[in-house]
Amino acid sequence: MIPEFNSRPCLALGCRLNERNQHLRVLHMPEHALRLNGPSLEIIERCDGQHTVQQIILELQKLYSKAEPQQIEKDILGYLAQLHDRRALDFSVELAAYDAETRNE
Numbered sequence: 819m820i821p822e823f824n825s826r827p828c829l830a831l832g833c834r835l836n837e838r839n840q841h842l843r844v845l846h847m848p849e850h851a852l853r854l855n856g857p858s859l860e861i862i863e864r865c866d867g868q869h870t871v872q873q874i875i876l877e878l879q880k881l882y883s884k885a886e887p888q889q890i891e892k893d894i895l896g897y898l899a900q901l902h903d904r905r906a907l908d909f910s911v912e913l914a915a916y917d918a919e920t921r922n923e
Contacts (some may be wrong), residue, residue, distance in 0.1 A: 821871045821898045825909035828867035833906050835862060847906045857882065861897055865907055871898065 821827065829835065832848045843859050845852040854862055860881065864874045875894050879887045901907040 819899055819902055820895055821902065821909050822911060823870065823872040823875075825871055825911045826867050826869065827865040827871060827874070827898055827902075827907045827909050829862075829865060830905055830908045845906060847904065850904070850906075852906075857893070858897065861894060862901075865898075865901075867910065871895070871909075 829845075830847075834846050835854075836842075836844045836846065843854045845854055845862055852858075857878065860878055861874060864877065869877075871894075875891050878894060879885075879890050882890060898907060902909065
């Protein structure tokens with residue numbers, strides 16, 4: 819499942835990110851745990867239901883400006899899809915954006 823650019827990822831029910839003050843950042847999922855650092859941590863911290871996939875991509879492209887923007891986009895989309903497949907993320911799409919798209923079709 820490739821996430822839509824206007825969707826807003828958030829941690830799925832039963833998943834949580836441990837506290838910032840802990841040495842290792844860990845995404846806790848039912849029956850799994852994933853140690854996070856670098857770009858993976860940057861992505862997960864933005865999966866708050868407020869940022870769109872597009873905003874996450876743009877922010878990380880700015881943060882990692884020396885990397886190829888298309889590769890960053892591809893990597894983020896792949897990572898988000900992988901986490902969704904592992905039931906760690908859910909995606910919501912604003913109804914206003916969905917309604918506008920369906921009217922244009």
